[in-house]
Amino acid sequence: MTLISKDLLGLKELSAEEINEILHTAEMMKLVLSSGNKKTSHLQGKSVITLFYENSTRTRLSFELASKYMGSASANISASGSSVNKGESLLDTARTIDMMATDVLIMRHSQSGAPHFIAPYLKASVVNAGDGMNEHPTQALLDMYTLKEKFGKLEGLKVAICGDIYHSRVARSNAIGLSKLGAEVFLYGPSTMIPMGIDKMGCKVASSLAEAVEGADAVMGLRVQLERQKKSLFPSIAEYAKFYSISPEILSLAKKDAVVLHPGPCNHGVELSTMVYDSPQSLINEQVTNGVAVRMAVLYMLMIRRNLQ
Amino acid sequence: MKIQIKNARIMGCGEPSDFFIEDGLISKPFTSKPDIIYDVSGAALLPGLIDAHCHLRDPGFEYKEDIISGTRSAAKGGFTSVCCMPNTNPVCDNASVVSGILAKSKARGYANVFPIGAASKGLKGEELAEIGLMKEAGIVAVSDDGKPIALASQMRKVMEYSHDFNLPVLNHCEDPSLGDGAMNEGEISTQMGLGGIPTLSENIMISRDLLIAEYLNLPVHICHVSNKVGIQLIREAKARGIKVTTETCPHYFVLNETSCLGFDTNAKMNPPLRKEEDRLAVIEGLRDGTIDIIVTDHAPHHVDDKNIEFSLAANGIVGFETAFSLGYTYLVRTGIMDLDQLIRCMSALPSKILSLGRGTLKIGAPADISCFDLETPYTFDKNSMMSKSRNTPYDGYTLYGKCKLTITGGKTTYEELC
Numbered sequence: 001m002t003l004i005s006k007d008l009l010g011l012k013e014l015s016a017e018e019i020n021e022i023l024h025t026a027e028m029m030k031l032v033l034s035s036g037n038k039k040t041s042h043l044q045g046k047s048v049i050t051l052f053y054e055n056s057t058r059t060r061l062s063f064e065l066a067s068k069y070m071g072s073a074s075a076n077i078s079a080s081g082s083s084v085n086k087g088e089s090l091l092d093t094a095r096t097i098d099m100m101a102t103d104v105l106i107m108r109h110s111q112s113g114a115p116h117f118i119a120p121y122l123k124a125s126v127v128n129a130g131d132g133m134n135e136h137p138t139q140a141l142l143d144m145y146t147l148k149e150k151f152g153k154l155e156g157l158k159v160a161i162c163g164d165i166y167h168s169r170v171a172r173s174n175a176i177g178l179s180k181l182g183a184e185v186f187l188y189g190p191s192t193m194i195p196m197g198i199d200k201m202g203c204k205v206a207s208s209l210a211e212a213v214e215g216a217d218a219v220m221g222l223r224v225q226l227e228r229q230k231k232s233l234f235p236s237i238a239e240y241a242k243f244y245s246i247s248p249e250i251l252s253l254a255k256k257d258a259v260v261l262h263p264g265p266c267n268h269g270v271e272l273s274t275m276v277y278d279s280p281q282s283l284i285n286e287q288v289t290n291g292v293a294v295r296m297a298v299l300y301m302l303m304i305r306r307n308l309q
Numbered sequence: 310m311k312i313q314i315k316n317a318r319i320m321g322c323g324e325p326s327d328f329f330i331e332d333g334l335i336s337k338p339f340t341s342k343p344d345i346i347y348d349v350s351g352a353a354l355l356p357g358l359i360d361a362h363c364h365l366r367d368p369g370f371e372y373k374e375d376i377i378s379g380t381r382s383a384a385k386g387g388f389t390s391v392c393c394m395p396n397t398n399p400v401c402d403n404a405s406v407v408s409g410i411l412a413k414s415k416a417r418g419y420a421n422v423f424p425i426g427a428a429s430k431g432l433k434g435e436e437l438a439e440i441g442l443m444k445e446a447g448i449v450a451v452s453d454d455g456k457p458i459a460l461a462s463q464m465r466k467v468m469e470y471s472h473d474f475n476l477p478v479l480n481h482c483e484d485p486s487l488g489d490g491a492m493n494e495g496e497i498s499t500q501m502g503l504g505g506i507p508t509l510s511e512n513i514m515i516s517r518d519l520l521i522a523e524y525l526n527l528p529v530h531i532c533h534v535s536n537k538v539g540i541q542l543i544r545e546a547k548a549r550g551i552k553v554t555t556e557t558c559p560h561y562f563v564l565n566e567t568s569c570l571g572f573d574t575n576a577k578m579n580p581p582l583r584k585e586e587d588r589l590a591v592i593e594g595l596r597d598g599t600i601d602i603i604v605t606d607h608a609p610h611h612v613d614d615k616n617i618e619f620s621l622a623a624n625g626i627v628g629f630e631t632a633f634s635l636g637y638t639y640l641v642r643t644g645i646m647d648l649d650q651l652i653r654c655m656s657a658l659p660s661k662i663l664s665l666g667r668g669t670l671k672i673g674a675p676a677d678i679s680c681f682d683l684e685t686p687y688t689f690d691k692n693s694m695m696s697k698s699r700n701t702p703y704d705g706y707t708l709y710g711k712c713k714l715t716i717t718g719g720k721t722t723y724e725e726l727c
Binding site (some may be wrong): 012060089090091109111112113114117131132133135169172174196197198201218278 | 334477494495496498499500501502503504507571572617618619620621655
């Protein structure tokens with residue numbers, strides 16, 4: 001099957017079948033990644049541009065490597081150092097990139113809905129690499145891939161997502177994606193960081209960290225987004241760490257073979273203790289590798305969709 | 310100058326008859342030859358609509374709208390009088406800006422323009438504006454609309470001082486400490502990852518203003534009420550004898566927050582579109598009279614201010630050219646209210662609240678009238694608008710109640726009779 005839309009804007013927009021197909025394709029891509037010759041020709045003669053209005057290490061690099069491993073011409077633009085600093089609008093910037101025969105535009109932006117806004121104006125496929133507090137679809141896809149690789153399926157898994165849910169596009173995309181594939185998602189964080197109505201997105205809001213983690217197959221910590229704290233939603237880092245951190249004791253409430261995920265970058269000792277980060281249960285480093293495979297799969301599927309047109 | 314309007318159904322009922330205007334006033338039937346004859350073919354002839362809350366953007370934001378384009382748009386929607394909010398540049402917080410607006414509208418406008426003066430200098434909510442001098446220049450009310458009067462002490466002063474000049478105070482109710490989001494707070498804002506504006510932010514300030522009004526025994530007018538609890542607060546306050554009046558806009562009884570899905574900036578306004586239960590409560594508030602009047606909050610914005618990222622986009626939509634049709638289509642045709650009640654909400658009562666002395670078809674009154682075809686459905690086309698701006702969510706809507714003729718003070722300001 002192919003993707004229905006030319007763009008990947010979010011997991012809200014994808015069906016369970018499409019998500020499964022991406023995860024399935026990523027298995028093949030992971031084989032490519034682990035082979036000696038990390039080169040395919042799926043994107044040969046194509047161009048992939050990353051446009052990042054916000055900082056990034058792993059998302060941006062994994063998209064860039066994914067496109068290069070698959071043979072595309074690729075380039076990066078960031079807000080600083082581009083005409084964005086001269087006041088060029090998002091739409092003009094996106095159209096300019098589009099007019100250079102770009103096939104895929106991968107964008108990260110601080111405003112929710114920014115990729116949805118530009119996508120209809122562009123011939124290029126738009127991939128959302130994180131928009132404001134809305135979605136980060138490829139992160140959730142790689143999280144789901146990591147869990148599927150470990151457990152063989154997602155259906156019936158209990159996944160606890162803990163921390164700053166309010167600001168987290170990762171939490172939103174995971175809540176949507178995991179529940180579409182039949183996993184049970186529990187959210188927990190300080191009440192000031194639980195957005196109203198999140199329980200209507202197919203997940204449950206736990207009333208304690210213990211309740212969220214107890215019997216879980218996977219525990220995901222979320223970064224406390226210090227740069228997004230316009231107003232203080234908790235009194236201090238020390239207090240947050242004491243009451244909301246995933247410690248070895250908390251993790252021991254989960255199933256014996258439970259795994260730990262974190263989208264990174266991690267504030268060690270704040271949302272996750274270093275012991276947990278480094279524990280054998282942690283798949284945090286594996287997530288990074290899977291991120292490349294999943295992004296290769298996304299680019300591959302978008303290209304098939306484009307070639308059909 | 311004599312005008313005879315033939316085949317008009319006066320107030321929308323009865324058999325078609327003729328209506329007479331002489332020298333700018335509604336007149337008794339005359340037998341002498343009129344200068345102009347209009348045949349409106351059975352259209353409803355109503356008192357000219359009065360909008361107690363709009364933004365003409367002039368002076369300062371003429372790229373969005375100006376007094377001429379704004380009043381032409383108003384006339385096309387059947388409005389004969391509009392009250393414009395003071396958030397212009399410079400702010401309408403002194404007599405000279407008031408005089409400028411009045412001079413331009415009298416010379417070149419297509420509707421009676423009644424300026425609303427700022428309650429505070431520069432809309433900053435700190436010091437009283439020159440309310441008395443602005444009253445002499447012609448304001449009909451005071452408001453810091455667009456911004457709330459954040460400090461309770463300032464709101465008290467504004468109400469006390471404005472009362473000395475018999476000016477109503479219109480407050481945009483929003484506690485700024487609770488309301489810095491981009492749409493209604495709830496599951497949709499959470500789903501879309503947008504900051505929310507809770508109904509709590511609106512209702513805390515409504516409650517505060519009701520308490521101040523009760524304490525001082527002075528009137529207050531609550532702008533654009535949008536939600537169920539806010540309406541209930543006002544309903545209870547009226548029952549308690551508090552001198553409160555309130556308004557809502559067509560978008561609060563036609564649309565709900567789901568219009569924001571897909572990040573459509575033409576669904577972005579403040580107060581934001583609320584939940585369906587709030588929309589139904591607005592309809593009930595209009596039906597039982599808790600909500601006194603319907604205003605447009607006509608808020609023209611250039612495409613450059615709207616066709617951008619949702620959270621950064623300007624708030625508001627244009628409203629003159631759809632307000633009556635939306636009221637007629639969604640309130641009268643659905644049987645929620647009769648035509649008389651809609652006309653009261655859009656003409657007689659706004660006139661009463663702002664003491665404009667209009668909104669009537671009595672002989673001798675200023676000849677402000679508009680005629681609407683109530684029978685023929687039409688498709689609303691945003692490109693047909695007289696406004697400079699195109700920020701409307703109603704493009705393509707099938708509506709009833711198209712304006713065919715507007716006469717303001719005996720002067721034809723809009724006509725589309727074939």
